[in-house]
Amino acid sequence: MLKVENLQKVYNSRGFAFEALRDVTFTAAQGEFICLVGPSGSGKTTLLKCMSGLMRPTRGTVVVAGKEVSGPPEGLALVFQEYGRSLFPWLRIADNVELPLKESRVPKAERKKRVMEALEHVGLEKSAKSYPWQLSGGMQQRVAIARAIAFRPDVLLMDEPFAAVDAQTRAELEDLVRHIWNDLGITTIFVTHDIDEAVYLAERVIVLSSTPTVVQCDMTVDLPRQRDQLETRALPRFAELRTRLYAEIQRAKTFTGASL
Numbered sequence: 287m288l289k290v291e292n293l294q295k296v297y298n299s300r301g302f303a304f305e306a307l308r309d310v311t312f313t314a315a316q317g318e319f320i321c322l323v324g325p326s327g328s329g330k331t332t333l334l335k336c337m338s339g340l341m342r343p344t345r346g347t348v349v350v351a352g353k354e355v356s357g358p359p360e361g362l363a364l365v366f367q368e369y370g371r372s373l374f375p376w377l378r379i380a381d382n383v384e385l386p387l388k389e390s391r392v393p394k395a396e397r398k399k400r401v402m403e404a405l406e407h408v409g410l411e412k413s414a415k416s417y418p419w420q421l422s423g424g425m426q427q428r429v430a431i432a433r434a435i436a437f438r439p440d441v442l443l444m445d446e447p448f449a450a451v452d453a454q455t456r457a458e459l460e461d462l463v464r465h466i467w468n469d470l471g472i473t474t475i476f477v478t479h480d481i482d483e484a485v486y487l488a489e490r491v492i493v494l495s496s497t498p499t500v501v502q503c504d505m506t507v508d509l510p511r512q513r514d515q516l517e518t519r520a521l522p523r524f525a526e527l528r529t530r531l532y533a534e535i536q537r538a539k540t541f542t543g544a545s546l
């Protein structure tokens with residue numbers, strides 16, 4: 287469903303070249319849930335921008351659902367951390383969710399159906415007529431998720447979507463994303479700084495090295511598919527995976543593509 291091959295990104299500013307990504311390669315099969323982690327500045331945002339067609343890589347390719355990415359791909363939706371900036375304050379919740387469908391010329395009746403279904407998935411059907419500023423931060427992020435899934439993407443990219451919400455809301459949103467993934471089977475790539483969150487959410491965790499970035503490690507999360515905030519996090523296997531991931535991230539702080 288997603289193929290990232292030999293991706294390199296060199297930034298050029300004021301005559302100075304900086305190699306952010308050296309050679310990033312990985313694939314995501316249909317319906318996989320992958321978390322991307324790495325030290326601060328390891329190129330996670332750069333990688334997401336290249337994957338979503340917002341930035342051209344220097345070398346290498348990204349293929350989404352069989353099509354090479356050269357601009358924002360049709361089958362891909364993005365959810366950012368800054369939900370406040372991603373919703374239009376003058377549009378009601380239902381209209382915010384509907385907007386990308388309008389732009390994609392989805393017929394009106396189909397649009398209305400998809401908007402209501404998406405709002406039900408995130409538990410916001412009663413807020414359809416509210417404005418974003420009438421909702422809490424966690425609810426606004428639910429709207430951003432609803433907008434992404436109403437689009438019925440092949441691949442959902444999420445860039446630290448829960449970094450700005452409180453711990454309780456974060457746990458609820460994590461469970462929401464797992465439920466949506468279970469129900470809809472969308473291939474999901476989720477960037478996070480949080481080791482516990484990566485292990486709790488993912489089926490696989492990809493650890494990026496420091497710049498110039500390569501994939502340092504690709505770890506399978508062999509926890510039961512049904513996750514629970516208390517039970518899953520209390521499993522000995524959860525603690526083992528968490529410890530291993532912590533050690534990998536510590537190693538990634540000094541490991542770079544140049545170390546190979």
Ligand SMILES: Nc1ncnc2c1ncn2[C@@H]1O[C@H](COP(=O)(O)OP(=O)(O)OP(=O)(O)O)[C@@H](O)[C@H]1O
Binds near residue numbers: 298299325330331332
């Ligand atoms: N436009 C740019 N020009 C030059 N260098 C850049 C540019 N954008 C990012 N970089 C550099 O590329 C590297 C990777 O940045 P990026 O923002 O992708 O990392 P990140 O892993 O998302 O960071 P963080 O975890 O702090 O959010 C950093 O060293 C950054 O300074």
